[in-house]
Amino acid sequence: xxxxxxxxxxxxxxxxxxxxxxxxxxxxxxxxxxxxxxxxxxxxxxxxxxxxxxxxxxxxxxxxxxxxxxxxxxxxxxxxxxxxxxxxxxxxxxxxxxxxxxxxxxxxxxxxxxxxxxxxxxxxxxxxxxxxxxxxxxxxxxxxxxxxxxxxxxxxxxxxxxxxxxxxxxxxxxxxxxxxxxxxxxxxxxxxxxxxxxxxxxxxxxxxxxxxxxxxxxxxxxxxxxxxxxxxxxxxxxxxxxxxxxxxxxxxxxxxxxxxxxxxxxxxxxxxxxxxxxxxxxxxxxxxxxxxxxxxxxxxxxxxxxxxxxxxxxxxxxxxxxxxxxxxxxxxxxxxxxxxxxxxxxxxxxxxxxxxxxxxxxxxxxxxxxxxxxxxxxxxxxxxxxxxxxxxxxxxxxxxxxxxxxxxxxxxxxxxxxxxxxxxxxxxxxxxxxxxxxxxxxxxxxxxxxxxxxxxxxxxxxxxxxxxxxxxxxxxxxxxxxxxxxxxxxxxxxxxxxxxxxxxxxxxxxxxxxxxxxxxxxxxxxxxxxxxxxxxxxxxxxxxxxxxxxxxxxxxxxxxxxxxxxxxxxxxxxxxxxxxxxxxxxxxxxxxxxxxxxxxxxxxxxxxxxxxxxxxxxx
Amino acid sequence: xxxxxxxxxxxxxxxxxxxxxxxxxxxxxxxxxxxxxxxxxxxxxxxxxxxxxxxxxxxxxxxxxxxxxxxxxxxxxxxxxxxxxxxxxxxxxxxxxxxxxxxxxxxxxxxxxxxxxxxxxxxxxxxxxxxxxxxxxxxxxxxxxxxxxxxxxxxxxxxxxxxxxxxxxxxxxxxxxxxxxxxxxxxxxxxxxxx
Ligand code: HEM
Ligand SMILES: [Cu+2]
Numbered sequence: 001x002x003x004x005x006x007x008x009x010x011x012x013x014x015x016x017x018x019x020x021x022x023x024x025x026x027x028x029x030x031x032x033x034x035x036x037x038x039x040x041x042x043x044x045x046x047x048x049x050x051x052x053x054x055x056x057x058x059x060x061x062x063x064x065x066x067x068x069x070x071x072x073x074x075x076x077x078x079x080x081x082x083x084x085x086x087x088x089x090x091x092x093x094x095x096x097x098x099x100x101x102x103x104x105x106x107x108x109x110x111x112x113x114x115x116x117x118x119x120x121x122x123x124x125x126x127x128x129x130x131x132x133x134x135x136x137x138x139x140x141x142x143x144x145x146x147x148x149x150x151x152x153x154x155x156x157x158x159x160x161x162x163x164x165x166x167x168x169x170x171x172x173x174x175x176x177x178x179x180x181x182x183x184x185x186x187x188x189x190x191x192x193x194x195x196x197x198x199x200x201x202x203x204x205x206x207x208x209x210x211x212x213x214x215x216x217x218x219x220x221x222x223x224x225x226x227x228x229x230x231x232x233x234x235x236x237x238x239x240x241x242x243x244x245x246x247x248x249x250x251x252x253x254x255x256x257x258x259x260x261x262x263x264x265x266x267x268x269x270x271x272x273x274x275x276x277x278x279x280x281x282x283x284x285x286x287x288x289x290x291x292x293x294x295x296x297x298x299x300x301x302x303x304x305x306x307x308x309x310x311x312x313x314x315x316x317x318x319x320x321x322x323x324x325x326x327x328x329x330x331x332x333x334x335x336x337x338x339x340x341x342x343x344x345x346x347x348x349x350x351x352x353x354x355x356x357x358x359x360x361x362x363x364x365x366x367x368x369x370x371x372x373x374x375x376x377x378x379x380x381x382x383x384x385x386x387x388x389x390x391x392x393x394x395x396x397x398x399x400x401x402x403x404x405x406x407x408x409x410x411x412x413x414x415x416x417x418x419x420x421x422x423x424x425x426x427x428x429x430x431x432x433x434x435x436x437x438x439x440x441x442x443x444x445x446x447x448x449x450x451x452x453x454x455x456x457x458x459x460x461x462x463x464x465x466x467x468x469x470x471x472x473x474x475x476x477x478x479x480x481x482x483x484x485x486x487x488x489x490x491x492x493x494x495x496x497x498x499x500x501x502x503x504x505x506x507x508x509x510x511x512x513x514x515x516x517x518x519x520x521x522x523x524x525x526x527x528x529x530x531x532x533x534x535x536x537x538x539x540x541x542x543x544x545x546x547x548x549x550x551x552x553x554x555x556x557x558x559x560x561x562x563x564x565x566x567x568x569x570x571x572x573x574x575x576x577x578x579x580x581x582x583x584x585x586x587x588x589x590x591x592x593x594x595x596x597x598x599x600x601x602x603x604x605x606x607x608x609x610x611x612x613x614x615x616x617x618x619x
Numbered sequence: 620x621x622x623x624x625x626x627x628x629x630x631x632x633x634x635x636x637x638x639x640x641x642x643x644x645x646x647x648x649x650x651x652x653x654x655x656x657x658x659x660x661x662x663x664x665x666x667x668x669x670x671x672x673x674x675x676x677x678x679x680x681x682x683x684x685x686x687x688x689x690x691x692x693x694x695x696x697x698x699x700x701x702x703x704x705x706x707x708x709x710x711x712x713x714x715x716x717x718x719x720x721x722x723x724x725x726x727x728x729x730x731x732x733x734x735x736x737x738x739x740x741x742x743x744x745x746x747x748x749x750x751x752x753x754x755x756x757x758x759x760x761x762x763x764x765x766x767x768x769x770x771x772x773x774x775x776x777x778x779x780x781x782x783x784x785x786x787x788x789x790x791x792x793x794x795x796x797x798x799x800x801x802x803x804x805x806x807x808x809x810x811x812x813x814x
Binding site: 203204213249250 | 636638639641642645646648649650652653656657659660663664667669670671740741742743744745746748749752756
């Protein structure tokens with residue numbers, strides 16, 4: 001046996017040796033370091049955001065200026081612009097489908113969780129790296145493979161998937177139904193299968209790491225809210241993405257093997273298909289069982305980031321820490337039992353509809369608690385309006401305005417009117433799209449100094465914020481009216497309906513605002529890449545923040561802390577504590593060093609601290 | 620990159636499980652969710668009407684027996700590894716693998732029985748496709764387990780599985796008991812809901 005042990009020791013030694021002398025490939029491409037993987041996710045996410053945004057600008061041009069010629073886009077879009085200079089109607093559907101898919105999954109799921117869970121979990125819980133660096137690397141490369149397939153599908157002759165990001169059968173199940181249901185749909189399914197694998201690999205890692213690798217003293221009750229959010233997001237993902245996998249599996253069976261899970265009584269050009277006995281509504285159940293939790297998978301990390309940024313820049317403890325954690329848990333739980341509010345018009349039993357209405361409206365309670373806590377934290381605070389803070393406040397604003405319309409939609413009688421109109425589009429773009437996007441931007445502005453050791457330009461950040469913030473409202477607020485007026489989603493053109501003519505100007509206005517907002521994002525892209533190389537070198541703790549990541553060197557190496565990992569003694573929100581010398585006390589400062597600001601209970605804890613023999617008491 | 624420091628082990632972690640074993644449990648959760656959703660889909664579809672009763676293949680009883688026995692044998696092998704009875708570990712693992720392969724073959728024969736009854740994966744009612752889908756997708760997990768089992772067995776023959784190195788066989792056992800239990804669940808589920 002001892003030879004076996006010797007052999008094992010040798011193996012381990014070999015591994016370490018290997019890691020320390022990494023070359024360009026192992027350091028930057030196939031890296032197992034969580035910080036590098038986070039940056040890979042971020043940059044891929046930014047790439048996708050530009051693509052997704054560009055697609056939306058194209059279809060907004062069609063909606064805002066339906067009569068104008070788009071032939072100048074021919075060099076890019078080729079055959080998708082018809083001879084008359086019009087956008088191909090089927091390609092319009094492909095555009096909205098790919099826009100939704102890209103934004104929801106590739107930008108706001110992978111780009112957001114992938115970046116910040118990877119970057120912040122080890123740094124904020126005081127770990128050398130993720131539980132499994134290898135799995136983490138695989139997670140990125142599965143995402144990359146998925147991205148490549150999805151990207152290629154944009155360029156194939158029959159076009160990418162076109163049945164909406166929710167890919168409802170029978171449209172998506174029958175290759176002969178439309179161009180986009182052919183090869184493009186197959187590639188969509190393959191890409192999403194890889195994507196699910198990536199998400200699950202990442203999620204398993206995040207959960208394992210948060211539970212097992214916290215540094216000494218870091219109990220769950222001292223965890224920064226970011227980590228709570230990432231943790232709960234990963235749990236939700238672990239429970240819901242497999243269900244999307246099932247849905248995709250059954251759909252693939254129907255598409256490629258001829259089963260009839262979702263198909264029945266279908267006639268194409270007067271000819272009956274052989275498929276009998278299936279139910280397309282079944283797919284909707286499976287899809288929305290993922291789909292609704294997915295919206296929180298997208299939003300919760302952004303809320304976590306916001307909690308951290310708001311507390312830091314308000315220089316105040318977050319109001320209601322336990323309430324924040326509790327409401328995230330309640331939201332996570334409820335998110336699994338409300339899915340049918342997306343299906344009120346599928347002919348469900350009205351009694352069932354009212355059950356789902358009730359459950360849906362309950363979600364408003366924890367959501368309101370969170371909003372209340374953000375506002376209370378900001379109330380009377382000495383606010384530092386950094387770009388990250390502005391984006392976080394912007395998030396809170398969108399969460400309120402978009403959440404309110406959720407309450408409208410949650411009521412089945414109202415939703416039956418509004419379902420599949422632009423009102424729904426307005427709702428989820430504010431509450432999910434824009435809010436999560438702002439959370440992501442806040443995170444980038446806030447943690448850029450830790451990611452790249454340099455500062456982003458704040459002036460450009462302000463310009464970027466104000467253009468984007470006003471832009472988002474100018475785009476999405478009018479959509480409520482357009483929706484109430486009855487405009488259905490995913491229509492190529494409304495020029496044939498006289499009733500809609502009054503709104504042509506409004507649609508034009510929205511499109512102009514959308515284009516300006518999109519162009520404003522290039523300010524960010526420039527600022528981001530410029531600052532990576534040319535930004536001012538960042539101070540150790542630029543925002544005066546309490547969490548552990550700011551105790552690492554400016555350019556943390558592999559393993560994050562050159563010496564021992566700091567021990568945690570207090571919660572992360574000791575901002576402006578009465579009596580304290582400075583307006584923040586980082587988590588790794590023991591109570592014995594802050595006698596001036598300790599409460600009597602905290603003075604009690606000093607004995608425990610010294611009991612560990614870890615710190616000396618300074619007289 | 621920084622090479623000047625040593626990685627120091629964390630002292631006293633707040634709660635600690637072996638990260639790999641923990642990750643395996645999380646992986647099992649994802650499989651549970653897949654089958655939970657598939658069987659829920661089955662029930663929803665059945666509740667929807669237009670349902671055809673499927674006579675389940677009698678061989679399912681045999682394969683169920685095989686997988687239960689294989690789990691028991693694997694448990695014996697695992698206990699043997701803890702006591703350093705290496706020969707028993709080897710035999711136990713080999714028998715588990717053989718039984719696993721027998722299960723796989725048995726499932727194919729079960730599908731043969733279905734076909735003899737004119738029940739096909741394709742072309743019939745979803746109730747019929749579901750039987751293939753559930754057993755087939757489960758079988759995929761069994762095959763994954765067999766590959767894992769082969770790795771463990773090879774290691775056992777290299778004397779790498781013993782009382783001081785039980786992680787691998789323990790993880791294999793966890794997984795194997797899981798797919799066994801999963802099959803029993805699916806079989807009982809189908810028996811209760813096939814008509
Ligand atoms: C007070 C809380 C909320 C309520 C009551 C609510 C309710 C609803 C309802 C009933 C619908 C279905 C509308 C329809 O299709 O007819 C809907 C759609 C949607 N909601 Fe919410 N929602 C809430 C918050 C959120 C949040 C926080 C997010 C995301 C972070 C979100 C994202 C979405 C999305 C993406 C859709 C549309 C999906 C689609 O059809 O493409 N909602 N919401
Ligand atoms: Cu929902």
